[in-house]
Structure formats: C-alpha cells, structure tokens
Amino acid sequence: MNDAVALVFGTRPEAIKLAPVYQELKRRGTPVQVIVTAQHRGLLDQMLAVFGMTPDVDLDIMQEGQSLGEVTCRALAGLQQTLHRLRPRVVLVQGDTTTVLGGALAAFYERIPVGHVEAGLRTNDKFSPYPEEINRRLTDVLSDVYFAATRRARRNLLGEGVAPAGIYVTGNSVVDALRFVVDQNPPLPESLHWLDEMDGRLLLTTAHRRENLGVPFSRICEALRELTERYPDLTVLWPLHPNPLVTKSAHELLDGVERVVLCEPLDYLSFVPVLARADLVLTDSGGVQEEAPALGVPVLVARDTTERPEGVEAGVARLVGTETETIVLEASRLLDSPAEYRQMAETGCPYGDGQAAPRICDALEHFLGDRAERPADFDWVSGADTGGPGAA
Ligand code: UD1
Ligand code: UDP
Numbered sequence: 001m002n003d004a005v006a007l008v009f010g011t012r013p014e015a016i017k018l019a020p021v022y023q024e025l026k027r028r029g030t031p032v033q034v035i036v037t038a039q040h041r042g043l044l045d046q047m048l049a050v051f052g053m054t055p056d057v058d059l060d061i062m063q064e065g066q067s068l069g070e071v072t073c074r075a076l077a078g079l080q081q082t083l084h085r086l087r088p089r090v091v092l093v094q095g096d097t098t099t100v101l102g103g104a105l106a107a108f109y110e111r112i113p114v115g116h117v118e119a120g121l122r123t124n125d126k127f128s129p130y131p132e133e134i135n136r137r138l139t140d141v142l143s144d145v146y147f148a149a150t151r152r153a154r155r156n157l158l159g160e161g162v163a164p165a166g167i168y169v170t171g172n173s174v175v176d177a178l179r180f181v182v183d184q185n186p187p188l189p190e191s192l193h194w195l196d197e198m199d200g201r202l203l204l205t206t207a208h209r210r211e212n213l214g215v216p217f218s219r220i221c222e223a224l225r226e227l228t229e230r231y232p233d234l235t236v237l238w239p240l241h242p243n244p245l246v247t248k249s250a251h252e253l254l255d256g257v258e259r260v261v262l263c264e265p266l267d268y269l270s271f272v273p274v275l276a277r278a279d280l281v282l283t284d285s286g287g288v289q290e291e292a293p294a295l296g297v298p299v300l301v302a303r304d305t306t307e308r309p310e311g312v313e314a315g316v317a318r319l320v321g322t323e324t325e326t327i328v329l330e331a332s333r334l335l336d337s338p339a340e341y342r343q344m345a346e347t348g349c350p351y352g353d354g355q356a357a358p359r360i361c362d363a364l365e366h367f368l369g370d371r372a373e374r375p376a377d378f379d380w381v382s383g384a385d386t387g388g389p390g391a392a
Contacts, residue, residue, distance in 0.1 A: 001112075003031055005364065006088035008079060008107075010037035010061075010099030013287045015044055016268060017118065018094045019051035020176035020357035028361060033088050037061050037075045037099045042242060046267040051180070057082050065244060068098060068131055075102030083110045090145075090368065094118055094173075095286075096129075096136035104142040114139075115364060118172060119146035120153030121307035128305045130211050132286075136307075145367040147360045149351055150310055151379065168363035169377035174290045175352030181272040188277075189270045191263070192237075195277055200233035201335065204278035206285050207302060208241035213249070216322035220282070220302050221253035223327035228259045230328070231335055236260045237274065280334060282320075282327065289317055290351040298344035300330055310350040310380075315343065350380045 005025055007018050015036075025032045036055045038044050041062040048055070059078035061071065079102050083091065091107040093100040094117040107114045116139050123133055137160075140146065146162060148154040149172035157167050188195055195202065207220055224236050238254075240247050240262055254260045266274060272291075275281070281292045281299040289308050292299035293316035300320045301312075311317030320330045334341045359378060365371035 001087045001089060004033045004086070004088045005030055006033040006035055006083070006086065006091045006112075008035045008037070008091055008093050008099065008103035010039035010044065010075065011095075011097050012040055012043035012047055012265075013285075014094045014097060014099065015047035015051070015053070016177045016287065017173045018092070019047070019053060020173045020180065021092065021094075021117065021360050022051070022053055023180075024357040024361045030361070033057075033086055035059075035079065035082055035086070035103075037078065037102065039066075039071055039075065039097065039099045043265055046265070050268045051177075057086070071098045072102060075099050076106055079103055079106035080109050083107055083112055088112060090115055090364070092117055092364075093139065096121065096132035096139070098131070098135065100139050101135040104139045108142045113144040114142055115145040115147065115367070116140060116143040117147045117360060118149055118153075119143060119167070120148040120155075120157040122156045123305040123307045125305050128211055129209055129286075129303070129307075133307070145364065147356075147363060149356070149378075151377070152310060154377075166367070168359065168366075168375065169379070170359040170363060171352030171354075171356035171378035171380075172290055173352070173356040173360065174287050175294050175349060175354045176357045177268070178272060178291055178294055179354045181269055182276070184269070186269040186273060188273055189266070192266075192270065192274065195237075195274065198235060200235055201231070201279040202277060203227065203234055203236045203280045203282060203331070204275060204297075205236055205238040205282045206241065206288055207238075207283065208243055208246050209284040209303065212284050212302065212322060213245050216302075217246075217249050218253055219322050219324045220327065221250065223324045223331070224254065224260055224282075225257050226324065226328050227331055227335075228257065230332065234259065234335070237278075238262050239264065239266045239271065239274075241265060280331060282331065290349070293317065293347065294349035294351070296345045298334055298341060300327065300334075302327065308351070314347050314350045316347045316349070318344075348380075353378065353380075 035057045061074040092115045093103040146167040299317045362375040
C-alpha cells in the first residue's frame, strides 16, 4: 500500500468533475495516481488536455459500438490488475458510468477503500437512466466514503442505510470546473465565430442517453425542427455525442433543416462559452443540467425522470420528457414570456458554489484520519450567489 489517492475515470463527465479534485490534491501536495479506462477515447482526451491531467495508466478500452457487458469486463479486469500493482491508499470514482462501477468493484476486490464523488443520486427507476441508476446504486453499496453533492443526495443514502459518519455534503465539483474555464475567458473556436455575429436567440442541445435512442430521439429532433419553424430568430446548435447511434440519427433527421447546426463535440473550453451564450438549453445530460443554472441559462430536461430534482424544485430546470408537443410547448412558454424566462434564469444554482473540490479533499483527509475536524456541509440557500460567472 502506498500513500497515493487514485483517481479512476474513463468518460467525459467523469474527467470534468474529477479534474478540480485532481488540481486540489496536487495543490495540497497529496500524491495522486490517475488511472483511466478511456471508455471514451476522443472525448476523454479532449478533457485531459483542457485540465492538464496526464494518466499514469491508460487502459484504452474503447471500441466502436461497445456493449455494456464488454465495457464492464474490460474495465473491471484492467482496473483490478492495475490496482493490484499500484496499491493506492484509496480509490476515488465519480458518477454512474460503467467505469465507475468497474473501478469501485475492482477496488473492493483488492480491499482498497472506495470514495464515491457525486454519491446518492437516485431516480428510483431501474431503467431510467439506464444503466446509470443501477451503476450508481451498486457503487454506493461498494463505497466507504460518500461525497454527496446536495443534502437530498445525503438523505437518499441515509434512507438506504448508509452510516451518516461516512457521508459528506460537498456541492458538485462541476461548478468548480465551470469556474476554472470561466476564469480563463476562453475565446470561441473559429468554427463558431458566427455565434458572435448572430443577433437571434440560441438553443443549445445535447442528447445521448440510451433510453432516449430510437423513437424518443426522433421526437426530440422533430421538436427542434418545429421550434426553428415557429421562431425565425432561433438557431439550434447541437454538438453531437460521438456514439454512432446518436450521430447517424441526428444527421438523418436534421441535415438540411434551416438554422439547425450539428457539429462535433466541443472541448470544455469551447462548450462553456457556448453554454454561457445560449438563451435556452434542451438536454438529457446530467452535467449540463447542473451547469446551465450556474450560468443563468434555463434548461429543459428531455427525460421522463431526473436524479437532479433540485433544479426542477428551485425553478431553474423543467422536466419536459421526450414528446414533441410538450417540448415545443415548454420551449415556447420561455421564448414567449420574458417574465417567466427571467425567473428561471435568475434563481441560481442549487448544485454547488465552486468550492466542492476543497470540501471533498478536506472530507477525504477527515475520513482517512489525517484531519481532526469534520468539514462543514455545503448548503444551498435559494437566491444565494453560488455559481454564476459573476460569482467566480
Ligand atoms: C457513457 C456512459 C453514460 C454517460 C456518457 C457521457 C455508460 C454505460 N454510459 O455513455 O453514463 O452519461 O458516457 O457521455 O457508462 N464514442 C466514440 N468516442 C468517444 C466516446 C464514445 O467514438 O470519445 C462512441 C463509441 O462508438 C462507443 C460509443 O460512443 O462505443 C458509446 O460509448 P459508451 O461509453 O459505451 O456509452 P455512452 O453512450 O458514451
Ligand atoms: N460537454 C462538453 N462538450 C460538448 C458537450 C458536453 O464539454 O460538446 C460537457 C458538458 O459541459 C458537461 C459534460 O460534457 O460537463 C456532460 O457530459 P455528457 O452529457 O456526455 O454526460 P452526462 O453528464 O450526461 O453523464
């Protein structure tokens, strides 16, 4: 056993949300080992570059059109072998992907303690989101220390019998990552300079969830088409997730539609300024649901359930499902009513205040016995200046 903290991740959102923790551990002089499965190859590499992270071990497991079972097997086998060799003091995983489950299970097999960043998110619907709801529940069963982003996530864990001593409420590190970028004020990439010259309104879209592929996906595309027809000043920009099932359908259904722009996935330094420029977001992404309110952008969630109800309850997000008619109706309400729009845009971000990474590191030190004092929990107060760019 050495004294390093191992960060295990493999996809875009895990890299973004663990990057602030990586940077904070480095700042404190804590030894860090970065182990990536590269469940995502291109998307992961984009984010490693943005945050200056270099993997100590890269399992390079991604294959085109990979099945859930294949990713699980490759991640688990590679991670157990790696952890057996490196023997870190603790393993941190983040979120609910297959890499997260593989990392937690491999660490358990090697009898290494597991810390789960963003623990306790639940929809309580086994198939929505699929397979993430089960990945995160299993990961929480395997974990020893829990970094819950919100008080609700903490309550979910307590309800499942997790001992309170191991749960720390930290806020979500995505707001820290967002601030890291906002502080740099990065320019838009050349391919998106047209956004600077555009007078009209921008609807930013992302979608990739497995339960939305197929019919729901085509209804989302139809809604985008109808919205651009109804609002001549509206442009839709959709950076496509590289899953071939996403890119193929989106191009089939939306190529040639006026003012619908499909593009490659944007690196974080490009995505954040685009998000900040957007007037409205339509997404099935977890991370984007958290980021949009931090930038004061109303978000419509194209899903039937969300494990992030805080945004809906606070009034910064609306759960609109995937029916064309409902999406068009809800988007129109916001596009037509400046008062309703303002109310959504000005509420703030219930997910974090940009200080999650220091809290996670304090909590980890407390859990490991390196720090006597238990850190205070993050608590969002409605209307507080928590995450917006002005607050950075
Ligand atoms: C995965 C996670 C999901 C998370 C999402 C974030 C699982 C089961 N799913 O979904 O929870 O929300 O990442 O984006 O862990 N591909 C590329 N290049 C890349 C990334 C993906 O070509 O950089 C293509 C490959 O063909 C790959 C496919 O996308 O086989 C699907 O990738 P996979 O990681 O299995 O699932 P996602 O849908 O990306
Ligand atoms: N993102 C990005 N470029 C894009 C689309 C998304 O950098 O073109 C970022 C986004 O800001 C968020 C994260 O990727 O932080 C979300 O990833 P994704 O939607 O793939 O996964 P999820 O959050 O749904 O698990």
